[in-house]
Amino acid sequence: MPGYSTNEWMKLIKTEPIDVEICDVTLRDGEQTPGVSFTKEEKMDIARTLDEIGVEIIEAGFPITSNGEKESVKAVCNMGLNAKISCLARAIKPDIDAVIDCGADMVGIFIGTSDLHLTYKHKKTQEEAIECMVTATEYAKKHGLIVRFAAEDSTRTGPDFLKRFYQAGEACGADYVNIADTVGIMTPSTMKYLVGEVRHMVNIPVCVHCHDDLGLAVANTMAAAEAGAKQLHTCVNGIGERAGNASLEEVLMGLKIHYGVDRYDTSLLKGLSEMVIKYSGIPVARNKAVVGQNAFAHESGIHIAALLENDRTYELFSPEIVGGNREFILGKHSGSKALCYMARQMGITLSKAETDIVLEEIKRMSESKRSLRREELAELITLLLSKESASTTQA
Numbered sequence: 001m002p003g004y005s006t007n008e009w010m011k012l013i014k015t016e017p018i019d020v021e022i023c024d025v026t027l028r029d030g031e032q033t034p035g036v037s038f039t040k041e042e043k044m045d046i047a048r049t050l051d052e053i054g055v056e057i058i059e060a061g062f063p064i065t066s067n068g069e070k071e072s073v074k075a076v077c078n079m080g081l082n083a084k085i086s087c088l089a090r091a092i093k094p095d096i097d098a099v100i101d102c103g104a105d106m107v108g109i110f111i112g113t114s115d116l117h118l119t120y121k122h123k124k125t126q127e128e129a130i131e132c133m134v135t136a137t138e139y140a141k142k143h144g145l146i147v148r149f150a151a152e153d154s155t156r157t158g159p160d161f162l163k164r165f166y167q168a169g170e171a172c173g174a175d176y177v178n179i180a181d182t183v184g185i186m187t188p189s190t191m192k193y194l195v196g197e198v199r200h201m202v203n204i205p206v207c208v209h210c211h212d213d214l215g216l217a218v219a220n221t222m223a224a225a226e227a228g229a230k231q232l233h234t235c236v237n238g239i240g241e242r243a244g245n246a247s248l249e250e251v252l253m254g255l256k257i258h259y260g261v262d263r264y265d266t267s268l269l270k271g272l273s274e275m276v277i278k279y280s281g282i283p284v285a286r287n288k289a290v291v292g293q294n295a296f297a298h299e300s301g302i303h304i305a306a307l308l309e310n311d312r313t314y315e316l317f318s319p320e321i322v323g324g325n326r327e328f329i330l331g332k333h334s335g336s337k338a339l340c341y342m343a344r345q346m347g348i349t350l351s352k353a354e355t356d357i358v359l360e361e362i363k364r365m366s367e368s369k370r371s372l373r374r375e376e377l378a379e380l381i382t383l384l385l386s387k388e389s390a391s392t393t394q395a
């Protein structure tokens with residue numbers, strides 16, 4: 001038993017086996033979350049754990065940002081990790097020089113390709129944008145860097161220009177082309193279509209960088225992988241610009257469960273999530289998939305009764321797979337099996353009548369918004385049962 005259920009429907013839709021690598025961008029796009037700034041030591045801690053998980057590429061930062069950023073990126077580059085270290089650069093020489101100075105393996109060179117970006121941000125024609133990218137790429141290649149050739153806002157760029165843009169990248173020696181869903185406009189079906197089209201345009205691997213403005217970043221990333229995208233961008237806890245990026249923990253668990261990609265050490269995900277919460281100051285929702293406090297918490301009586309027979313009834317995967325813990329909560333929705341189980345854990349065996357008394361009180365308490373902490377259960381049982389035996393003696 002692998003500790004998780006497999007999705008039998010995948011066999012029916014006959015997807016191709018997927019061949020992907022993860023480029024985690026927590027230290028770059030994740031750090032662009034308003035108010036977030038990681039220290040050098042924090043970047044190194046996060047990078048070390050990403051490397052232990054087995055992430056293939058770590059985007060350590062955007063070195064031109066500041067001297068401090070450059071120092072942090074350099075430190076990550078000098079850690080001797082197995083992962084390749086990537087950096088971001090605009091299509092200008094000073095940005096690429098900063099990446100070269102850090103000793104990175106890879107550079108993601110980008111320029112906005114949509115009419116909106118060309119007109120209002122770059123004030124360049126399409127041809128001028130291509131020229132900048134080609135010059136920057138040739139320079140980076142001359143300095144031995146692996147180059148990701150990115151169309152920022154690709155998903156609001158027309159197909160004809162996108163084709164000319166990516167083909168110019170391939171022709172000047174870029175190693176990857178990047179589809180950036182910069183404002184998260186895609187759906188799984190349009191992303192699948194777009195990746196298919198781009199794969200026909202060029203013969204170099206395709207990357208995807210998905211934002212979560214409509215809550216579809218992970219779904220779009222998975223759809224891209226299914227369509228043959230090689231490099232998937234993620235951020236721990238889904239942090240990043242605005243609504244964030246595709247979350248690392250959700251993408252890795254999706255890859256494992258749906259596509260059998262089993263080479264990442266997912267047991268480190270919960271610890272990494274906690275580290276990023278601490279260093280970024282950005283909490284995750286209780287009900288956040290995979291790493292939220294409630295991801296393996298259960299109150300409903302029907303669910304706990306079934307879970308006590310077999311975990312898979314109400315858990316897609318076991319908490320240990322991601323370094324998490326299962327938790328049973330007593331409240332309004334509890335049933336007798338859950339209560340008896342939790343009491344037994346504390347060495348207390350309840351009769352049917354005692355169970356009814358305690359359960360009624362738990363429900364009464366929770367209906368007035370008073371939740372019962374696990375440590376309070378033994379105390380409550382003793383109190384209720386001593387009252388009950390006193391009233392029986394008096395009668």
Ligand SMILES: CC(=O)SCCNC(=O)CCNC(=O)[C@H](O)C(C)(C)COP(=O)(O)OP(=O)(O)OC[C@H]1O[C@@H](n2cnc3c(N)ncnc32)[C@H](O)[C@@H]1OP(=O)(O)O
Pocket residue numbers: 029032062064065066089090091092110111112121122152182241
């Ligand atoms: C999609 C993304 O996430 S892109 C990454 C976004 N991240 C960041 O911006 C974080 C780090 N940024 C910074 O620290 C600063 O913005 C810096 C150091 C990069 C630039 O600072 P400044 O020189 O003061 O420029 P400012 O931020 O005001 O404006 C951006 C400039 O970059 C230019 N630019 C933006 N993208 C690109 C590009 N891909 N290629 C070339 N130039 C670009 C803009 O046209 C503008 O140029 P201008 O100053 O000639 O008008």
Ligand SMILES: O=C(O)CCC(=O)C(=O)O
Pocket residue numbers: 029108109110150151152153178180181182209211
């Ligand atoms: O080119 C890249 O990898 C970064 C692009 C990006 O951050 C974005 O478009 O949101």
